[in-house]
Amino acid sequence: MTFNRRAFLGSAAMTAGLLAAPMVSAQGKPRVVVIGGGVGGATAARYIAKDSGGAIDVTLIEPTRTYYTCFFSNLYLGGFRDMQSLAHSYGTLAAEYGINVVHDWAVGVDRDAKTVTLAGGGNLSYDRLILSPGIDFIEGAVAGWDMSSQNAMPHAYKAGSQTELLKAQIMAMPQGGTYAMVAPPNPYRCPPGPYERVSMVAHTLKQINPTAKILIADPKEKFSKQGLFEEGWNDHYAGMIERVGPDFGGADVAVDPEAMTLSIDGDVNDVDVCNVIPAMKAGRIAEIAGITDGNWAPVNAADMSSKVDANIHVLGDAAAQGDMPKSGFSANSQAKVCANAVRGALTGATVFPARFANTCWSLIDTDNGVKVGATYEATEEKIAKVDGFVSQTGESDDLRAATYQESVGWYDGIVADMFG
Amino acid sequence: MLRRHFLIAALVLATPSKADVGGDAAKGEALFRQCSGCHEVGQGARDRIGPHLNNIFDRAAGAAEGYRYSAGLERAANGGLVWSYETLDDFIENPRRLVSNTRMSFRGFPEQQDRDDLLAYLRQFSASPGDIPEAAPTAAAVDHEVAPEVLAIIGDPAYGEYLSGECTSCHQANGATSGIPSITNWPTKDFVIVMHAYKDGVRAHPVMQMMAGRLSNEEIAALAAYFESIE
Numbered sequence: 001m002t003f004n005r006r007a008f009l010g011s012a013a014m015t016a017g018l019l020a021a022p023m024v025s026a027q028g029k030p031r032v033v034v035i036g037g038g039v040g041g042a043t044a045a046r047y048i049a050k051d052s053g054g055a056i057d058v059t060l061i062e063p064t065r066t067y068y069t070c071f072f073s074n075l076y077l078g079g080f081r082d083m084q085s086l087a088h089s090y091g092t093l094a095a096e097y098g099i100n101v102v103h104d105w106a107v108g109v110d111r112d113a114k115t116v117t118l119a120g121g122g123n124l125s126y127d128r129l130i131l132s133p134g135i136d137f138i139e140g141a142v143a144g145w146d147m148s149s150q151n152a153m154p155h156a157y158k159a160g161s162q163t164e165l166l167k168a169q170i171m172a173m174p175q176g177g178t179y180a181m182v183a184p185p186n187p188y189r190c191p192p193g194p195y196e197r198v199s200m201v202a203h204t205l206k207q208i209n210p211t212a213k214i215l216i217a218d219p220k221e222k223f224s225k226q227g228l229f230e231e232g233w234n235d236h237y238a239g240m241i242e243r244v245g246p247d248f249g250g251a252d253v254a255v256d257p258e259a260m261t262l263s264i265d266g267d268v269n270d271v272d273v274c275n276v277i278p279a280m281k282a283g284r285i286a287e288i289a290g291i292t293d294g295n296w297a298p299v300n301a302a303d304m305s306s307k308v309d310a311n312i313h314v315l316g317d318a319a320a321q322g323d324m325p326k327s328g329f330s331a332n333s334q335a336k337v338c339a340n341a342v343r344g345a346l347t348g349a350t351v352f353p354a355r356f357a358n359t360c361w362s363l364i365d366t367d368n369g370v371k372v373g374a375t376y377e378a379t380e381e382k383i384a385k386v387d388g389f390v391s392q393t394g395e396s397d398d399l400r401a402a403t404y405q406e407s408v409g410w411y412d413g414i415v416a417d418m419f420g
Numbered sequence: 421m422l423r424r425h426f427l428i429a430a431l432v433l434a435t436p437s438k439a440d441v442g443g444d445a446a447k448g449e450a451l452f453r454q455c456s457g458c459h460e461v462g463q464g465a466r467d468r469i470g471p472h473l474n475n476i477f478d479r480a481a482g483a484a485e486g487y488r489y490s491a492g493l494e495r496a497a498n499g500g501l502v503w504s505y506e507t508l509d510d511f512i513e514n515p516r517r518l519v520s521n522t523r524m525s526f527r528g529f530p531e532q533q534d535r536d537d538l539l540a541y542l543r544q545f546s547a548s549p550g551d552i553p554e555a556a557p558t559a560a561a562v563d564h565e566v567a568p569e570v571l572a573i574i575g576d577p578a579y580g581e582y583l584s585g586e587c588t589s590c591h592q593a594n595g596a597t598s599g600i601p602s603i604t605n606w607p608t609k610d611f612v613i614v615m616h617a618y619k620d621g622v623r624a625h626p627v628m629q630m631m632a633g634r635l636s637n638e639e640i641a642a643l644a645a646y647f648e649s650i651e
Binding site: 350386 | 582626
């Protein structure tokens with residue numbers, strides 16, 4: 001199905017190759033190209049560079065110079081973090097780990113020639129390619145919404161200017177106004193994310209706009225940490241939040257970005273902010289590379305290699321891997337397994353058995369953190385859950401405060417693990 | 421604030437003795453239980469996760485022989501930090517405020533009275549060796565039973581380095597702390613005992629119980645060997 005496209009990209013890459021010398025110049029070293037400088041990509045690039053001691057040439061392709069973490073961006077909406085505290089650069093990866101950081105878009109992958117084409121011209125050869133492109137939205141998933149609507153009705157599900165826009169809209173809501181959220185169907189990035197966001201928006205509104213309402217249209221019967229969130233909403237934001245599940249038409253929604261309306265099961269609601277989080281799929285480059293099956297890219301659990309192409313690995317949200325949630329923690333965990341496998345394949349380094357873990361913290365209100373986590377192992381079929389835990393309802397204030405403090409420590413930990 | 425200045429003045433004016441430091445040493449002994457997970461003080465006290473605290477008063481910072489300090493504390497020591505009543509008071513109020521990047525992951529005692537009590541207790545182990553009572557050492561860093569043959573396993577640091585990827589999603593490899601404790605440079609025995617305490621469900625933290633729960637004895641030894649070795 002991708003033959004024509006690949007043939008075209010291949011010839012485009014060759015043409016570009018004549019015009020611009022490839023960025024990678026090291027002779028004889030195995031080459032790893034990583035597409036996407038988020039959690040999966042940055043972690044994989046850093047671990048391969050660090051642990052191979054310069055024996056592998058690592059290139060990281062990431063369009064933006066400043067990375068804003070999606071995790072903790074809800075805390076910005078709640079006023080617990082400023083935007084600058086979520087911003088990170090690739091300077092240390094380049095300077096201290098010798099990673100060739102290329103700020104450009106990867107627009108093509110020629111799997112036969114093993115090259116990646118850059119939007120700015122030129123192409124990069126690889127021995128192993130690691131794709132960690134995150135998510136894109138499925139067109140037409142929410143009636144009336146497309147990417148051109150994102151200024152009127154932000155998704156704020158890729159952190160940065162979208163998050164700032166959503167915050168500005170919340171701050172400008174009229175007294176007693178309505179913040180609406182169209183929640184996404186499974187599977188999607190950060191399962192507790194929409195509901196932590198509702199908590200953080202409620203926290204902000206409670207201070208500046210206490211008569212405001214929050215309306216959630218949700219296509220899912222159940223959601224992550226549901227009991228914990230609902231307990232928290234009841235205790236902290238009583239009467240403010242209404243969630244319409246699929247039984248009452250939560251899956252049957254349409255928006256009008258010009259009129260600022262949200263229709264649920266035919267009932268038209270005038271809203272002041274409409275946060276549309278559409279259904280998701282793997283970042284576009286995965287589809288361009290021809291390694292997706294449906295919306296996601298299937299991988300082998302043992303080394304995160306694509307089930308379509310053994311020279312390509314897929315990390316994080318874009319991968320269809322089994323039981324792990326699509327989270328930054330998961331991507332970080334998968335990246336280290338992948339980095340070890342790639343080093344083994346390219347330099348003969350010892351390959352240890354795959355093991356994975358995830359923990360997701362969420363903030364409900366000031367000093368009120370909750371968490372859910374699990375460990376995973378690789379089976380023939382998939383990444384399979386081994387063991388897990390979740391915070392309990394009715395926990396003490398001290399425990400909730402400690403959980404929040406722990407999440408702050410985790411943020412610093414994972415960011416150090418990604419960016420050095 | 422006023423109280424602290426008064427105390428410092430009192431210290432300067434009077435020959436230090438147990439009565440003069442303004443705190444209740446018995447209460448301080450109880451408070452020290454919050455410290456004894458990492459620090460020993462008294463006869464036979466050794467460096468554990470943290471350095472021993474005998475003769476801490478008037479000791480130059482970073483001077484416990486044989487103990488590997490964090491880069492942050494080394495920096496403070498090179499800057500001339502000496503442990504006096506005042507500097508200790510500052511430090512235990514909020515360790516990272518005085519010494520940024522210290523590995524000491526303790527939130528601090530915000531109450532002046534608590535600090536006075538604790539320092540009164542510690543003061544007993546500092547004035548002169550003769551002040552150290554002939555009592556049993558305070559609680560060791562860890563009190564979980566681990567079989568000697570398990571403690572005797574020599575870990576493979578290379579495997580530990582790979583496994584450490586599971587730790588460094590939260591615990592920073594450079595030993596910095598902010599809500600999650602440092603796990604670098606621990607004595608291997610302490611590390612192994614603590615991990616087994618989580619694995620066996622004796623220590624309560626759910627994430628650590630989960631992570632330690634599926635580590636084999638060899639894997640715990642490998643992690644201990646690796647984290648003991650890194651700077």
